[in-house]
Amino acid sequence: MATPDPDRPPLTLVVYGREHCHLCEDMIAALQELRGRLPFRLDVIDVDSDSDLRSRYGERVPVLVAEGEEICHYHFDPIAVARIFPQFAG
Template identity: 45%
Template sequence: MATQVTVYHREGCHLCDRMFDELRSLQHRLDFHVQPVDIDEDPALRARFNVKVPVLAVEDEILCCHVLDVPGFERALEPD
């Protein structure tokens, strides 16, 4: 079953675009589903993540901000 990966982002963010591109490049070998969440649609998320986007969460645990931690992401997706 695919792991749920959430990317907190905002429109027009070049770092966000880069993270989405990197995640797409990993989907051919890792089993995960990306759920994008625009922080500007929720005042609480905007307050929490404003200057940290993009923020990647794996199964509700924050893994990285700004840039994709590929080795950490791969470890997070390893089966228990």
């Protein structure tokens, strides 16, 4: 397993979702479980709090984004996440 670089800030993952969304809750729970093994910051943004986000994502939530790139949507995808965390695949 790779050792995290202490001089590099942890990766920030963003979940775009909304309240009362069971898929959003499931994705957040899966990511929180991973936080015990991988260093990353998790931000959760309610798309309904901003009209631009609501227009952009509509009903296509949750959406997981890392460094501005969509990783997966609707369901947590461990294969897609493994691409951004090579040590997760091991």
